[in-house]
Amino acid sequence: MARDPKKEFLEAYEKYADAIWRHCFFRLYNDRERALDIMQETFIKTWEYLARGNEIENIRAFLYRVATNLIIDSVRKKRTFSLDELTEQGFDPPDTSHRRIEADAEMAQISKLIEKLEPEYREVVVMRYIDDMSPKEIAGALGESENTVSVRVHRGIKKIREFLS
Numbered sequence: 001m002a003r004d005p006k007k008e009f010l011e012a013y014e015k016y017a018d019a020i021w022r023h024c025f026f027r028l029y030n031d032r033e034r035a036l037d038i039m040q041e042t043f044i045k046t047w048e049y050l051a052r053g054n055e056i057e058n059i060r061a062f063l064y065r066v067a068t069n070l071i072i073d074s075v076r077k078k079r080t081f082s083l084d085e086l087t088e089q090g091f092d093p094p095d096t097s098h099r100r101i102e103a104d105a106e107m108a109q110i111s112k113l114i115e116k117l118e119p120e121y122r123e124v125v126v127m128r129y130i131d132d133m134s135p136k137e138i139a140g141a142l143g144e145s146e147n148t149v150s151v152r153v154h155r156g157i158k159k160i161r162e163f164l165s
Contacts, residue, residue: 005050012059013043019131020067026126027071030111038074042067061140064127068141113160121156128153 020042024035045066049056056062114122127138135153139146 003055005053008056008059009043009047009050012046012063016060016063017043020063023064023126023131024067024071026111026114026130027068027123028074029115034074038067038070041070045070058137058140060133061137064131064133064137064141065143068123113163116163117156117159121152121159124149124152125156125160 017039021035021039024038024042025032028034028038042063046056046059046063049062114125117125123142124138127133127141128135133141135146135149138144138149138153142149
């Protein structure tokens, strides 16, 4: 039976868009707008790939690979904008409700601990506990062995525990 790329894409978007956004958000140090842009670009590139007739064996791993590559490219090209420029472009300050502030504070604390990790540990810890990916899925997304991923996750968590004590 032939695959329906449109259906496959729509199902993947519905299932993984939020997780890809969270992945981008943590990897970009809580930059909501850049995370959203990269999440959207991830799905655009995935759709283009499928529309060309290519097949994807593990769409979740593929999406994380594309997002990770886009994050790396984005960090390399990062430009800074003044607040005036952002306002002119339609930037609207984030919600400042009490609950949102508390959630942001918790995320900031978690992010600070994760930021202290070396990059190879940070990446797998985010994918494992924020993105809720299995070691096998992480291995597929990163092109590493499952054993390597498991060891990195274990060492990353051990380092976080050391930071807390």
